[in-house]
Amino acid sequence: MANSMNVMAAANPPKFRGDGGPAAADLWLQAMEKILGAIHCPEDEMVTLATYQLLGDAEYWWGNTSVLMEGAYEEFTWGNFKRKFLSKNFSETARERYGEEFLKLTQGGMNVEAYAKKFES
Incomplete structure (x- = not known):
């Protein structure tokens, strides 16, 4: 994880605060997927690295969502994160x-x- 985090930091990924509407959310998600693919990020680290880029309202949303996911025994896969992120930010x-x-x-x-x-x- 430390190596992926160092490579991720060097890629200078964008932050996401939860504002800017659907277009901003879509651009952020596309940028994250591009970076995660470029650094060959392992599937089990993708959510951790991406959610590290969330700030403000988006970080608060993820904190609540992750608690609900744990309670429902949902896996923290990229697919699950992406589905929940789009559901929240791209109505x-x-x-x-x-x-x-x-x-x-x-x-x-x-x-x-x-x-x-x-x-x-």
Whole structure:
């Protein structure tokens, strides 16, 4: 763990306070996954290293969430952390809004759905 922590510190990972909305949460999560992958972080250390980057409201959220996870005998896997993090910071409403915005994107005069159908054909 100490070696992973030293490499992680050298990568200068971003901090996350829980503000900035879904876009900030998504960017932080993507950055953490990129860094954890680049340093070949073992699965059993990923949550510890990532949650070390949480501050303020996000740190408080993780403290409460981890207690609830322990009480429910949930494993501290990256998948479980990511699911809970996204559930907290990227609400269903926000996901729907981003999905709608994605479908409204255009490429050469076609929306995404039409472009995908043309590409597949």
